[in-house]
Structure formats: structure tokens, C-alpha cells
Amino acid sequence: MSDPEFLTVPELAALLRIKERKVYDLAASGEVPCTRATGKLLFPERGIRAWLDDHSDGGLAKPPRPAVLLGSHDPLLDWAVRESRCGLASYFDGSSDGMTRFLAREGVAAGLHLLDAEGREWNIPTVARNCGGRNAVLVRFAKRARGLVLGREVTGVADMADLKGRRVVPRQPDSGSDVLFSQLAAKAGLRSEDMDLAEVARTETEAVQAVARGDAEATLGLETLAKDFGLPFVPLIEERFDLLVHRRAWFDTPLQRLMTFCQSEAMAARAEHMGGYDLTGLGTVRWNA
Numbered sequence: 001m002s003d004p005e006f007l008t009v010p011e012l013a014a015l016l017r018i019k020e021r022k023v024y025d026l027a028a029s030g031e032v033p034c035t036r037a038t039g040k041l042l043f044p045e046r047g048i049r050a051w052l053d054d055h056s057d058g059g060l061a062k063p064p065r066p067a068v069l070l071g072s073h074d075p076l077l078d079w080a081v082r083e084s085r086c087g088l089a090s091y092f093d094g095s096s097d098g099m100t101r102f103l104a105r106e107g108v109a110a111g112l113h114l115l116d117a118e119g120r121e122w123n124i125p126t127v128a129r130n131c132g133g134r135n136a137v138l139v140r141f142a143k144r145a146r147g148l149v150l151g152r153e154v155t156g157v158a159d160m161a162d163l164k165g166r167r168v169v170p171r172q173p174d175s176g177s178d179v180l181f182s183q184l185a186a187k188a189g190l191r192s193e194d195m196d197l198a199e200v201a202r203t204e205t206e207a208v209q210a211v212a213r214g215d216a217e218a219t220l221g222l223e224t225l226a227k228d229f230g231l232p233f234v235p236l237i238e239e240r241f242d243l244l245v246h247r248r249a250w251f252d253t254p255l256q257r258l259m260t261f262c263q264s265e266a267m268a269a270r271a272e273h274m275g276g277y278d279l280t281g282l283g284t285v286r287w288n289a
Helices: 009-016 020-029 045-054 075-084 095-103 124-131 176-187 204-213 223-228 253-262 265-274
Strands: 068-071 089-092 109-112 136-150 167-169 218-222 233-246 285-288
Touching (some): 075 223, 075 253, 095 109, 095 124, 095 176, 167 204, 176 233, 223 233, 253 265
Parallel strands (some): 068 089, 068 109, 167 218
């Protein structure tokens, strides 16, 4: 017989070699993944295995996660990492890449801005689908103003549909910006072949730099970077940028130092000066495995 997809309370108690009362305590505290959809407690077998992996100790324990911040590039977060002197290294190559590397234990946190296919919710559906049963939590960082960043001499662009026939800087496939661009373009009836696509940019700053140099007429970018480069900006959407964090690493010095700094007056002043950010609720939990 194949392994069951879900475990009952007695089966989980036997697997963990604990009393059934302890299983109920773990479920009530949210420590282990479970469902009550059938009227009784059931525990997803794959989620329990992932939970055990994250809590393994001793000779067979996995090596600790490196103190690396993954995922999507954000100018304010990038500044906060340096200014706080928290000791985190960074590898920013898009939201989807960050999710993949986070699941592979290549970092302690990942910046995400992924809109679901229905265009209703940021990050939570993707995180819940990929991180259920894992020792992970999604916390707020900021809301960001995103839209079309235009070249200094560009006119006649007021929405996505006006990009037809224009030279546009794309982002790397499956990045949060690429996913959002595809969704907004489809809604506007705009196809990729309708545009002249320039070289792919791998960060928010690179995309706007290309427009500022005159390599392209537009990109889907952040208001704060349009302001930095003195470029016209057409607002389209307010997006949510969150941090997917390994729960254990949250209490370690690097992330604690970073998040403490993010609550400071210096951080608030920087965000106001940069423009295009709303830090309301920074650090609060949006989703908990």
C-alpha cells in the first residue's frame, strides 16, 4: 500500500512517538500543519515530513541556512540591509527565483511581490501553495506604487495599451514584475509581439537605468526609481512587497537587527524621501504556516 496522504491523530502520535494529547496541543498551537475539513484533525503527510526536516537536530541535521536575503530587488530594502549593518548578504533575482531558493534552504528570507492569477491577492496564495507545513512566515514590508516609467522625451503613453509599437524593457521571466506585466498587458489586449522588447533587466534599478539611458521608451517600474532618475511616471497599481521568512532565522541576530532598524525613524524618513512607499504594518504577520 502507498503512504497515506493524511495522517490521523493516532498515526501522527505513533510516528512522533508522543501521546495523542501532545498531538492535539501541537495542532492547537499551529506548530504542525493540519486540517479540520472533515470534522476531525488530519495532518498532511508531506507537510509533516517538511516540518520534521525543519526541526531536525543532531548528527543528521541539515546545515543551517546561510544568512542570505533572496527574491525580488527593492531599493528601500537594499538600503536598509546596508544601513542596518545586519550582516545579511543578498541575492536578488526575482520573486519566483527567491521562492525556489528559499525552499531549497539557500537563504533565510525572500522578498516577494506575486499577484495571483485572479488579480485579487498578493503573495499569500503562492506562499500557502508552496510553504504549507514548512517553518515559514510571511511578514509585511511595504506597499509600493508601480507603473510605467517613461523616457524623458516620450509622450502619448497613459496606460498599458499605449505601449503598442514602443520599445520596452522587460524583466526576467517569472519575476514578480514580469508576471505582473503579463497580467496587465493581457488585460489591456497587448501582446508581446506588439512591442519592441529591449534587453532583459534583472533588477528594478537596471530596468529604469535602461530607460534613462535612452535604450528604451518605457518599463514597468517603481515610482521611487522614476523619481531618482527624474523620469515621467504613469501610476498603474499599488502592489504589496512582503518578506517570506524562515521562522527560526527570524529570531537570529541578522534578521532581528534588520527588522529593528526597519521600525526606526531613519527608515521612515528614508521611505518618505524616496517616495512611492507605504510602510504601514511593517513587520506584522500576513500568513503563518
